[in-house]
Amino acid sequence: MSTPLVVVAKDSAEHKKWKYAQWLYLAGFLLLTPLVLEPFEIGKMNRALVLSVAILAVNLVVGFNGMLALGHSAFMGIGAFVTASMVQDENWDYWQVIPIVLIVGFIMGVIIGLPALRVKGLYLALVTIAQAAVFPTLVNIDELGIAARTGGPNGKGVSEEVIAPDFLQWLPGVTGARGGSAYRYWIIVVMIGITLMLVTNYLRSRPGRAVLAIRDNEAGAAVYGVNLPVVKTMNFAISASIGSLAGLMWCLDKGFVAGQDFTFLLAIDLIIGLVLGGVGTIQGSIVGGLFVVWVNDLTKRISIPLGLYTLNGDGPLAKAIFGLILILFTFFAPGGIVSLARMVQAKLIRVVPLAPSGEPIQPIESFxxxxxxxxxxxxxxxxxxxxxxxxxxxxxxxxxxxxxxxxxxxxxxxxxxxxxxxxxxxxxxxxxxxxxxxxxxxxxxxxxxxxxxxxxxxxxxxxxxxxxxxx
Amino acid sequence: MDLVLLLQRIFDALFNSAIYSSLALALVIIFRSTGLLNFAQGEMATFTAYIAFVLLAGPQPRLTGGGLAGLIPGVPFSIPLAIFGAVLCGMAAGAMTERALIRPLGGASDVALVNITIGLLLATNSLMAQWWGTGPRFFPAIFPTGAGQHFTILGARLRYSTVGVWVILLSALILLVLLLRHTKTGLAFRAVSISPSNAELVGVRVGPTLMYGWAMASGFGALAACLSANSVLLEPNMMLRVLVYAFAAATLGGLDSPKGALLGGLIIGLSQTLIPAYVPFIGFELSVLPALVAMVVILLIRPAGLFGTQRIERI
Structure with a gap:
């Protein structure tokens, strides 16, 4: 193997410089998005970021806990409908709804997780698919005032506009034609930032490590004193509440919620994003969300003439390309985009870890x-x-x-x-x-x-x- | 309670039950042999129904504009012959799927295998939509379905088509059992589904045997699609809803038990019709709910389903 372009000791000044460079790239990307893109493209970016959060929720269960749960579209739906109902019917502000949504999501996660986690492997996949399949019809029940709250088959619109207040006018992009979507973009970015921080810390905490231990070896974790049912259910519930948060962001972004948005197909989209991004990595969730939306967008523009016949991507073909990409990734890059990015990164830079004495474990010069x-x-x-x-x-x-x-x-x-x-x-x-x-x-x-x-x-x-x- | 009405509802439910059982059987056969859940089962089945459609009606342009389907030569087949041909095509497609997509992955994780089948689901579904359009197509009935075409038992009408579907399903099942019990391939298949590594040690060629398994499963799926295409109208998403019910049926009966799949299909079909009829709270719109609730409840009591083998963890 060729030597990487840069070799630095961990936490040295040089390493920090490279880290700052990384952050600069990220910041540039975040800043340019609302400035350069058209309003409808910012809308797509918002949708991608919302999906990223939902994929992160799925990842928490599938990637980090090793349980094949595929029904998170339902949790998204719950979050979205609670938000729509509270904001539209009760005149709450969006930020006031956040704790409610988190709590409702958590409780739903416990209710569904307790029975669902008793079953294992593919059986769990089936139970959660049932959950995803039944959710769009549940929204239409007339009893208990559910249909009145959710708008039934017609869906529910939220008339409150999300526009930047005066003291936030300095944010890039929020003035002018793209104001509304750019402002929503910033709200979503901030929410994602906080969510990512919390999830990262959660995974480093004691319960988080227990979650990872269960994934790696369930019996072993139990032997070491991890309370399997409690940790699994807690993790599922946390994941459900993040899923609900994604639902809130969905409602915030679109201002309209309908049961038909949260079908089995959305659950499939989440799984695709999870796999393409990288199962069991936090960055993978974000990349996966972006990928799902933008690849779909690109394939819609395809137009290939084949003699008498023209293949148009804005029809059903987009899904076929997704299917193909999914299969190709499973075969050739099972680690997703993140693993590919890590391969590139390994060519660019190598960080040499430090020995306890503070010296690099191998002299930098030797590289x-x-x-x-x-x-x-x-x-x-x-x-x-x-x-x-x-x-x-x-x-x-x-x-x-x-x-x-x-x-x-x-x-x-x-x-x-x-x-x-x-x-x-x-x-x-x-x-x-x-x-x-x-x-x-x-x-x-x-x-x-x-x-x-x-x-x-x-x-x-x-x-x-x-x-x-x-x- | 009106007994005649009850009997009538049961008779009506039997048709759907047969379809669910059939697709559930397909799922179970694959799960038993390969240990994976084939999400694409429904779409692969729908595809064979389209093949039968082409065999019957000859080349069909897409609903709008000319399509690639116009290039496929069509022969005006008789209905049973067309369905037989479609089932054969389905079996070939199933075997090819195993060879091309599943076997190279070896013992990959559940997530990877689920992904492959989800990818296949998306690809097949949209290719069908691309080829034949998304609009529903009329698929001729294999059994007479006219107004007077039924037996009358205790005042309730049992349609010929219901009887016919069950006759076909049961005879296919008997054929399968005979194949498994009395042929060398069947013996090999049983050995592989019990323990692939041990089967390999005694000289069974595991790969081709699994291919047979996929072919058989796809055959059952194809049967389900061709038999139901008349009543639900042929369109690319035809089997998506059925697949959810078939999943429920297979889980209910135990994912590795063919007997369970048959019974699970019956239970799901009956509860789907009977519960909305007798429980006022649940409208027909929600007919999917009781079946799925039943599935979850049964899984809570018996995590491996009614007839499934309980898994014992080895450390």
Whole structure:
């Protein structure tokens, strides 16, 4: 295996710099979304993020506890209907409904989880599928005032508008044409941030570790004193309340809730997102939600002429492509997108863990490539690849075909690696100044730095131009 | 209580029961041999019903515009022959699915296998919609279904089609039992479903045997779809609802018990018709509810279903 481009000791200043770089990418992505996208695209992003939260809920049970529960669309529905009813009928604010939704979701989780978790494996899958299948019809019951609350088959609209108050007008995007959806986007992003923090901490806590232990070896966990029924039910209930929270966000985002939105098909979407993102990883849930919505969106634009016949993606074909992707991922990347991303990351950077003494367990220098400076060359290749792919992508965009279009889009994204090339090249030049590298690296490293800086500048200028054009 | 009406309702429910039992049997056969739940069972069955449709009616353009289906040569088959052909095609498709999608995965986790079948469900469903359109198609009845076509027993009408469906289902079942008991393949299949590794040690070729299992299962599924296509109208989502009931039936009876699948189908079919009729609280809209509640209650008392083998954990 080739040496990774960057080797840093854990928690060293260098490592922190790379971490900040990661956060910068994330922040850039979050900030640009409401600024660059059209309002309807922001709406799609919102939907994707809402699905991400629901997938996180599924992940908590399927990925982290190893129980095959597929019925979380019902919990989403419960959350959404409670929200719609409280906001529309009782004139509550959305934030006031949050605790109610969490509690209702938790109680529903206990009620359904207690019996459901007695059964195991695929039997549980069946019980939870039954739950998902029956939910849309339950909404229509006339007794107990349920139909009046849920709007029955017609669904329930919430007339309250979600618009940024004056003191939040500084948020990117919330003024102007895209105001409403951009403001909802920010609310959802903040809620996801808090949820992610809580879930991460939960999984590190004592009950969280018990949950993981049950997944890894149920009998072993029991022997070590984990109370299986209590921990499983608690985890299921927590997952259900996160699912309900996703329902609240759904209602907040769409302002309309109907039983037909929360069918078995939504449950299937959640499972697809879970698998494509990465089972048992928190990042995977988020990526999965984005993937489900955006791939669906892309496939809708497909149009392939086949002689007399044209394959159109806006029909039923989108689902077929999903099915195909699901099967391909199960075969070739069972760890989902996250595992693929980790493979790429392993090529870019290696973090050397510290021994208890505070020293890296292996000297950093031992990772340095020998006399041939492969690293500077790689940085140069990376910096050249960006503009070249950009050009190819630009040309390919003119070919009116979706498949090519998607690849073209991916090609153009490679330019985003330009700052990495700059950082690596700078590192190498520094090492050269310290006399650790031969002179031959100077050329490639300088080229990499120059091209990388140009690429970075281009990205910034392009984003700024999009920004100005949109306003 | 009006006894004639009760008998009439039971007779009416029997038709659906046969369909649920049949699809549940398909699920059980696959679960017994491969240990996985085939979510795509319903869609694979619907696909064979479409094949029967093409065999019967010849090439059919899509509802709007010309389609790829126009390229398939159609022969005006008689109905039983068309259904027989469809069942054969279904069996071939099932065997191919096992070979191409399930066997390469080896002993992957439940989640992976469920994913494969969900992927297959989505792909098959939408390909059918692409090919034949989403609108319902008329599928000719195999048994006479006209106004006077019924036996009269104690004043209640038992339709010929109900009797016919049960005759076909039971004879297919008897055929299956004979196959399992008296042929070498059947013996191999039983050995594999008890213990694949031991079967392999004594020289049974596990892979091809599992392929036979999938073929048999898909055959039952195809039968279910072809027999019900007349009453529920042929469309891509035809079996999605039926599949939920078949899942309930299979779970109720125990996922690894064919006997249980048959009985589970009966219970689900009857409760679906009888409970809304006699419990005023539950309208027909909610007819799915009692069946599923029954399933959950039974699972609570017997976690492996009525006839399923209880699992014993080995540490």
């Amino acid at each position: 340095d490539p020998g006399m041939e400076s492969t690293r500077a060359d790689a940085a140069m290749k990376l910096s050249i690849a960006g503009p070249v792919c950009l050009a190819i992508g630009w040309l390919a965009m003119n070919i009116n075909s979706l498949i090519v279009g998607v690849f073209a889009f991916g090609f153009r994204m490679i330019i985003l690696f330009a700052p990495v090339a700059v950082l690596v090249a700078t590192n190498e030049l520094k090492a050269h100044a310290e006399g650790k590298r031969p002179d031959s690296i100077k050329g490639p490293a300088n080229t990499a730095r120059l091209l990388g800086l140009l690429g970075t500048a281009f990205v910034i200028v392009y984003a700024a131009q999009r920004f100005i054009l949109n306003y």
